[in-house]
Amino acid sequence: MAAAKKDYYEVLGVNKDASEEDIKKAYRKLAMKYHPDRNPDNPKAEEQFKEAKEAYEMLSDDQKRAAYDQYGHAGVDPSMAGGAGAGFGGFSDAFGDIFGDIFGGARGGQRANVYRGADLRYNMEVSLEDAARGTETKIRIPVQAACETCEGTGAKKGKSPVTCTTCNGHGQVRMQQGFFSVQQTCPKCHGTGKIIKDEDKCGTCHGAGRIKQNKTLSVKIPAGVDEGDRIRLSGEGEAGVNGGPTGDLYVVIHIKPHEMFQREGGNLHCEMPISFTTAALGGEI
Structure with missing residues (x-):
């Protein structure tokens, strides 16, 4: 033994x-x-x-450590599985179907995963005067926008993405380690569940469905903004994947130092050197 x-x-x-x-x-x-x-x-x-x-x-290894923490040596040592591959295959598949139905990765669904576009951040410097009175200004930012040629599909006109053969459209693949089955993103379709054949890819975005472009936006700065305040421009972030919603743009306000005044909350402070006579008798500065 x-x-x-x-x-x-x-x-x-x-x-x-x-x-x-x-x-x-x-x-x-x-x-x-x-x-x-x-x-x-x-x-x-x-x-x-x-x-x-x-x-x-x-x-x-994060995945192996997680398996070991939960199942001990049986979770990471195939020799301790005791024929688990044959005895527990149906059990594992049943759970896969259940969780797939719940989380949108059902085996029969064969639909591409939809992802929301990333939010973007833009740091904007404004003068103390503009922060106090409010203003409107234009900014130019680089974004990943939906390709207009293919309307974000990544495929040529009349062509469509096909189901990934590696993950069968799930966007996830399984790795068996003893009793423990680990799911990870499909390396071929990168989790989308769909791929585009090389000959069917859009000539503009080369199958990505998105292209990098510069966008000019008008930003309204409300009166009284403070350092670190954020202005949200809904839908002005990066384009989503597979028809997913566009992300948002957050404009972060930074107040430029003023040569005379310092702001503290809603008040302005100014330090002014004066002579002893002016301090004693008063006067204009």
Whole structure:
């Protein structure tokens, strides 16, 4: 009977909530101590080196670490699955169908995943006078906009994206590790569930469905804005993917330093040097 494997955290001498950096430091320390080159003809040191190496390989990988934390060695060691591939295949597939229906990745759906476009941020400097009185100004920003030639589909006129054969349109692929099945984004379609054949790609955006362009916008600065205030321009961010909604643009206000006044909330302060006579008798400055 094979001896039970040691706990990976105990092998490295770290807690279960140890950070990646802590795990790396612990492994380096043990590797230097038990490396075969430093311990020739020492089987025990060699075994400890192998244990540390195995523990580090598992705990330094986020997916493997998650599987180990939940299922122990059975979650990361295929030899401990006990024929799980045959005995639990239907069980795994059933759960896949259930979660797919809930989260939009159903096997029968075969529809492309829709993603909202990214929000953008623009830092705008305004003078103290404009911040106090309000103003309107124009800005020019680079954005990923929907391709007008293909209307964002990425395909030539009369052509359409087809279902990705790698993930069968789910946008996700599964990786089996012992009892633990991990889902990850499909490397071929990048999670969209659809691909465009090279000969069918739009000549303008080359299948991306979006192109980079500069956009000119008019921004109204309301009176009384303060440092760090944000103005939201709805729908002026980057274009979505597969017909997803466009993101927003956030204009962040930064007040330029004034040569005379300093603003504190709703008040203006000014420091003015005056003579002793003016201070004592009064006068105009």
